[in-house]
Amino acid sequence: MAIARRTFLAGAVSALSLSALAACTPDAPRPVPSPSITPTELPTGPVPNPAAFARSAWADDPFSLGSFSTTPVGATPASRTTLRDTVGDRLFFAGEATSTEFPGTVVGAAASGESVAARVAAVAEPEERIGIVGAGLAGATAARILAEQGFEVVVIEARDRVGGRIDTRDDDGWPFPVELGSASVSADGLEELLRINDVGTITLDATLEARTASGLVVPPSAVGPDAVARAVAWAKAQPTDTSLASALSASGAEMLPPEPGAQGVSPADELVHYLETTVASRYGSSPFELSASYGLDRTGLVDGTALVVGGLDTVVTASLDDVDVLLSSTVIRISYNDAGASVRLGTGESLSMDRVVVTVPIGVLKAGTIEFSPELPGPTAAAIEELGMGSLEQLWLRFDEPFWSTEATVLSVFDETSEIAEWINLLPATGQPILIGLTAADDVPVVLKQNDQEFLQAALQTLEPYLDPALVSTPSPTTTPTGGDG
Known part of the structure; x- marks a missing residue:
């Protein structure tokens, strides 16, 4: 059964890249300017205008091309294992995409940095020169460990800052630093690193x-999770992999009553809502892309999740103390052989290394903006092709006063036209009237084409169902929001 987006429940409901550069010496990718906060008047509406805002644009960033790795149809955990296999004892891959235990997370990135450092140290001679491509958490972790072991380490970073997909904005107008990349830590393994670097966290429910x-x-309803669990169980019993959407259809899990129940919402509506909110924001992909057998491998928001409020970038900068870091240096070619390796930059300069660790996101590897000579072995190239990149963008809004009264942490609306999958309500945990909107999967290209005024207007409209009239007694004045870049 062919399933179209938003209409895959038997008709019952109408319902998070750059091209590959083919030349041998391609033009180096350049950063896309962050969306600026320009003075503009927003239409007065029932929801007050924010006092400050910040938005991300990872899908448009040529050095990430998405938010985190995913497991689409055709990929398996073995794809991640293969990607981290050493190539000729000279070339190593690391980053969250190589983690089978915590893919797509800062915990997975940190663990991969530790793992690759051990693999390099096992084959390298003392005082060898190790090049690390990428100054995100994986690269910084590996650099710190290898430098402590006496290796000469050079970190090469395309951006003009370190941190990679950790992007901390400590701007005026915010009570604590805004994390436009990874803002939460939902698995064991990073707590000690945060404590050592005095990074504050607040527990969310x-x-x-x-x-x-x-x-x-x-x-509350278990219809969505139960249907997905049934589809996944069916898919794992099949001889070939299939998408989550196809598994929902073929297993019969999508065949839910279309008749409206509580508040006019049917079980069929509940499944669509679950897919377009929880699944989309957790995996940054649509059910048509995700592997039903292996794609649901990311941990979502669970009780006890720690929200970082002390500046996650500190973990990276501390790891890179006393390590040579070349910023604004785009790698376009990596050559390797039995004698050593070299890294060619977009400026034309070449750097000689003994071994090279590549930690760039899977989206960049898939785009082919880094040429490898000789070409990567077939299994490594296949693993890169198999893995995917999810799209998830954040919109942080701070208000002078809360206009909502719910104590829930994750808010959503049954509205198929909404470009915000979920809102994270920080008021209960922090006492601050801050909401984080998550735009995921197919909606990301839409919102990234919108300027700040257009996106803010659409976002504020999605919040109208949470407006408490008792907290907003007069129409909101037309104000100019301020905030950090996205």
Whole structure:
């Protein structure tokens, strides 16, 4: 059964790249300017205008081309294992995409940095020169360990800052630093690193609340999770991999009653809502892309998740103390043989190394902006092709006063036109009237084409179901939001 986006429940419901550079010496990718905060008047509406805002644009960043790795149809955990296999004892890959235990997370990135450092040290001679491509958490972790072991380490970073997909904005107008990349830590393994670097965190709970467009609260339901679990169980029993959307259809898990129940919402509506909120924001992909057998491998927001409020970039900068870091240096070619390796920069300069560790995101590897000579072995190239890159963008809004009264942490609306999959409500945990909007999967290209005014207007409209009239007694004045770049 062919399934179209938003219409795959038997008709019952109408419902997070750059091209490869082919030349031998391709033009180096250049950073896309961050969306600027320009003075503009927003239309007065029932929801007050924010006092400050910041937005991300990872899918448009040529040095990330997405937010985190995913497991689409055709990929398996073995794809990640293969990617981290050493190539000729000279070339090594690391980063969250190589983690089978915590893919797509800062924990996975840190663990991969430790793992690759051990693999390099096992084959390298003392005082060898090790090049590390990418100054994100994986690269910084590997650099620190190898430098402590006496190797000469050079970190090469295309951006004009370190951190990679950790992007901390400590701007005026915010009570604590804004994390436009990874803002939460939901697995063991990073707590000690945060403590050592004095990075503050606040514990979040995982309470969810969904409302209709008219503001009615929809009772919690297990329809969505149960249907997905049934589809996954069916898919794992099949001889070939299939997408989550196809598994929902073929297993019969999508065949839910279309008749409206509580608050006018049917079980079929609940499944669509679950896919377009929880699944989309957790994996940055649509059910048509995700592997039903292996794609649901990321941990979502669970009770006890730690929100970083002390500046996650400190972990990276501390690891790179006393390490040579070349910023604004785009790598376009990596050559390797039995005698050593070399890294060619977009400026034409070449750097000689004994071994090279590559930690760039899978989106960049898939785009082919780095040429390898000789070409990568077949299994490594296949693993890069198999893995995917999810799209998830954040919109941080700070208000002078809260206009919502719910204590739930994760908010969503039954509205198929909304470009915000979920809102993270920080008021209960921090006492600050801050909401984080998550735009995921197919909606990301849409919002990235919108300027700040257009996106803010659309986002504020999605918050109308959570408006508490008792907290907003007069129309909101037309103000100019301020905030950090996205």
